[in-house]
Amino acid sequence: xxxxxxxxxxxxxxxxxxxxxxxxxxxxxxxxxxxxTKYGCGEGTCGACTVVMGKRAVRSCITPVQxxxxxxxxxxxxxxKNGRLHPLQEAFAKxxxxxxxxxxxxxxxxxxxxxxRNPEPTREQIVNGMEYNLCRCxxxxxxxxxxxxxxxxxxxxx
Amino acid sequence: MNEDKLxxxxxGHDESRHPLNRREFLQSVGGGIAIFFTVGEAATxxxxxxxxxxxxxxAYLRIGQxxxxxxxxxxxxxxxxxxxxxxxSLADELDVPIESVEMVMSDTAQCPYDAGTWGSTTTPRFGPxxxxxxxxxxxxxxxxxxxxxxxxxxxxxxxxGVVFDRTAPNTKVSYADLAEGKSIARQLDLQxxxxxxxxxxxxxKPHNRIDAVAKVTGKAQYTGDIRLDGxxxxxxxxxxxxxxxxxxLDTSAVDSMEDFQVVRDDDLVAVLHKHPDMAEKxxxxxxxxxxxxxxxxxxxxxxxxxxxxAAEGKVTKKGGDVDAGHKLAQVVVEEKYLDGxxxxxxxxxxxxxxxxxxxxxxxWASTQTPFGLQRQIVNDFKMPIENVRVIAPFxxxxxxxxxxxxxxxxxxxxxxxxxxxxxxxxxxxxxxFYDTFRPAAVVKIKSGISSEGKIVSWxxxxxxxxxxxxxxxxxxxxxxxxxxxxxxxGEKMHVLGTGAWRAPDNNSNSFARESHIDVMATxxxxxxxxxxxxxxxxxxxxxxxxxxxxxxxxxxxxxxxGRGIGVACGMDVGVPVxxxxxxxxxKQTGSVQVKRVVCAQDLGLVINPEGATLQVExxxxxxxxxxxxxxxxxxxxxxxxxxxxxxxLPRFSWVPKIETVLIEASDQPSKGGGEPAIVAMxxxxxxxxxxxxxARVKQMPMTPERIKQAMA
Numbered sequence: 001x002x003x004x005x006x007x008x009x010x011x012x013x014x015x016x017x018x019x020x021x022x023x024x025x026x027x028x029x030x031x032x033x034x035x036x037t038k039y040g041c042g043e044g045t046c047g048a049c050t051v052v053m054g055k056r057a058v059r060s061c062i063t064p065v066q067x068x069x070x071x072x073x074x075x076x077x078x079x080x081k082n083g084r085l086h087p088l089q090e091a092f093a094k095x096x097x098x099x100x101x102x103x104x105x106x107x108x109x110x111x112x113x114x115x116x117r118n119p120e121p122t123r124e125q126i127v128n129g130m131e132y133n134l135c136r137c138x139x140x141x142x143x144x145x146x147x148x149x150x151x152x153x154x155x156x157x158x
Numbered sequence: 159m160n161e162d163k164l165x166x167x168x169x170g171h172d173e174s175r176h177p178l179n180r181r182e183f184l185q186s187v188g189g190g191i192a193i194f195f196t197v198g199e200a201a202t203x204x205x206x207x208x209x210x211x212x213x214x215x216x217a218y219l220r221i222g223q224x225x226x227x228x229x230x231x232x233x234x235x236x237x238x239x240x241x242x243x244x245x246x247s248l249a250d251e252l253d254v255p256i257e258s259v260e261m262v263m264s265d266t267a268q269c270p271y272d273a274g275t276w277g278s279t280t281t282p283r284f285g286p287x288x289x290x291x292x293x294x295x296x297x298x299x300x301x302x303x304x305x306x307x308x309x310x311x312x313x314x315x316x317x318x319g320v321v322f323d324r325t326a327p328n329t330k331v332s333y334a335d336l337a338e339g340k341s342i343a344r345q346l347d348l349q350x351x352x353x354x355x356x357x358x359x360x361x362x363k364p365h366n367r368i369d370a371v372a373k374v375t376g377k378a379q380y381t382g383d384i385r386l387d388g389x390x391x392x393x394x395x396x397x398x399x400x401x402x403x404x405x406x407l408d409t410s411a412v413d414s415m416e417d418f419q420v421v422r423d424d425d426l427v428a429v430l431h432k433h434p435d436m437a438e439k440x441x442x443x444x445x446x447x448x449x450x451x452x453x454x455x456x457x458x459x460x461x462x463x464x465x466x467x468a469a470e471g472k473v474t475k476k477g478g479d480v481d482a483g484h485k486l487a488q489v490v491v492e493e494k495y496l497d498g499x500x501x502x503x504x505x506x507x508x509x510x511x512x513x514x515x516x517x518x519x520x521x522w523a524s525t526q527t528p529f530g531l532q533r534q535i536v537n538d539f540k541m542p543i544e545n546v547r548v549i550a551p552f553x554x555x556x557x558x559x560x561x562x563x564x565x566x567x568x569x570x571x572x573x574x575x576x577x578x579x580x581x582x583x584x585x586x587x588x589x590x591f592y593d594t595f596r597p598a599a600v601v602k603i604k605s606g607i608s609s610e611g612k613i614v615s616w617x618x619x620x621x622x623x624x625x626x627x628x629x630x631x632x633x634x635x636x637x638x639x640x641x642x643x644x645x646x647x648g649e650k651m652h653v654l655g656t657g658a659w660r661a662p663d664n665n666s667n668s669f670a671r672e673s674h675i676d677v678m679a680t681x682x683x684x685x686x687x688x689x690x691x692x693x694x695x696x697x698x699x700x701x702x703x704x705x706x707x708x709x710x711x712x713x714x715x716x717x718x719x720g721r722g723i724g725v726a727c728g729m730d731v732g733v734p735v736x737x738x739x740x741x742x743x744x745k746q747t748g749s750v751q752v753k754r755v756v757c758a759q760d761l762g763l764v765i766n767p768e769g770a771t772l773q774v775e776x777x778x779x780x781x782x783x784x785x786x787x788x789x790x791x792x793x794x795x796x797x798x799x800x801x802x803x804x805x806x807l808p809r810f811s812w813v814p815k816i817e818t819v820l821i822e823a824s825d826q827p828s829k830g831g832g833e834p835a836i837v838a839m840x841x842x843x844x845x846x847x848x849x850x851x852x853a854r855v856k857q858m859p860m861t862p863e864r865i866k867q868a869m870a
Contacts, residue, residue: 094366100505
């Protein structure tokens, strides 16, 4: 059933009329052209589609868009501010914490939400927090290092 | 190499595809200086054997009038990092900052022909050609500068794209100034001198990935991100099993829906809609009935099927007399090693976009073989090659799985019928179903050891896969390798699709060989590392094994020592690699935690040590998957694992401490590092589990269940 759905993406209000059972992933990618959010599995098992809603990381591929009404959503396109990369983005680049890059937006946004909730995570907490995001190229150890670096960087900036 | 030859030969009849001559071509792209090649020369250079001499208007590089350097390569960036290492190679030879190099990759209309991005060939085979092209361009520019500056060539040097007189550094001229107003097309001179290691400033130095910013900001474009006017998205109806035939199809539920289109082209059925999720939802409304052939075997019985019905094998390697060898032995050991089907499971599923414009077709595809796909399209759709352009944007992981291009052919078929641009992104379930898996395989080994702990005989029999990685680098006087890849009557061994998987065959062969080496070391009562050194003939292999042992701080002990330390060696694409690991096995649950892995390998001249290290870490972590969990369950042609819910990839909590040693050998030719470190992961983990528990697991993946069984 088509309905009017309004929410905020990367600080901008969006409003569309669509079937509320459609997932946020395809509304972002197909209707709004925000292709940085990736499709990897469509059933919440890989994390490539992770976006931040409020302060929580959510898997957009299993999030019906009707649940997003009135919410603030941030995608990878909204993370850099005023042309400056976020410390997580800087750290992923610095540590070469990626290869093909397809899981990277989801990794970064999952880490972003992790650091919002726990700004000084231990290595174990990072591992647990990232456990269900898959990276087939296997850049895991560098992703962990990048998150540690970003956390330290962000702590310094506070 | 065979594929290269084949594709090169196939390409012989597109001689006249460029109506412009080189000068005109160069003018059409804005002038400058370009280094071209002919296929004949490129072929010779790449060791493919002499090809036909003919002009081709794809250049390796062009220096524009703005001084910017465009580097053209048919190679694809799959994550392996050649976008960075090739830019390093070219920038160094040209003496320009790497930032001034723009990589133009994997576009059949712009780039020199390339057989495909596979087999760790980019660095050893294309790299040297590109370096030669860079050196040639530098020589041309120095020649122009000598005239312009009125200084003899041998007094000129280059730094950051500026040619200067060594004796009077203010006498200088930039590449940009030299290229201005010029249209110079040069043939690649194969005699040109590239830099030696002491002259290198960018090559052999760690460099961060140049695609990182695009990838961390979401700007990097993959095939699924392409948006064209009027484009529709397709979802294909996946049969329930391989070999199934469509008996009946009722599309009426979707036919009546506005804005949806059902396309049927023989066995290909798809729903098209502007939004892919809408197409997928509508797909579930189609009513299809299939005839499914009876399942003759499954993931448990496949191994007996492979061996019991095997046709006579082919002897691929032989030395001495293996039966006589067995008689010389004090102990003869006979074992059988099994490996199941393994998926590629790249996070980006296969994707393609097909757009017809008049007689021309452009296809964007996640592919490791843009030129191969172009040829497939030419053959399948009877199109002239000059009308078919294939572009591979960033590819989200390949691992050998993006070679057969099934999704792209489907997209072209659909676009042809729908008469509009079609984007097809396989679902995860499609990906698991249509994947060309690493084949299930059986290796039977019978070997003998002398009283001095020397291997004297080695009878090695392969069923279900090929022999890459089966060549013995151990010194054995009597040996024989036999390969069987067909059933009696010539029937294919596999019902599921099979194909190249990161170092094809080698992972399963190395699992068998390195497990068996430890079985013999155990029988001989000799430390497994010492046993290897005692039996190794290959000096490079000995060197990497010693380097790994040093880094690890290895102390000898007979296995099983209870320490959980494993050793394994491997050889792939001429690269020797040695691995040492420490694992912990929970004897109650059978679960394995790998604590530490040390890897030493010899890659010759390493272009980007940072990129090479990243590849090693990726190989080791990815290898844990096939060693411990990854296994495709199936019944006949029906694939039972269609999601990450049941097919388990390595996760963050699995990752050990990884230490990489790259042997210093910069005076040696470069070798490819995308595959070697993964090949010995199975044997490594099996040997470490044995060292921890005394239990020998002879089947991959080494699941907790199998480990408990082996311990019982």
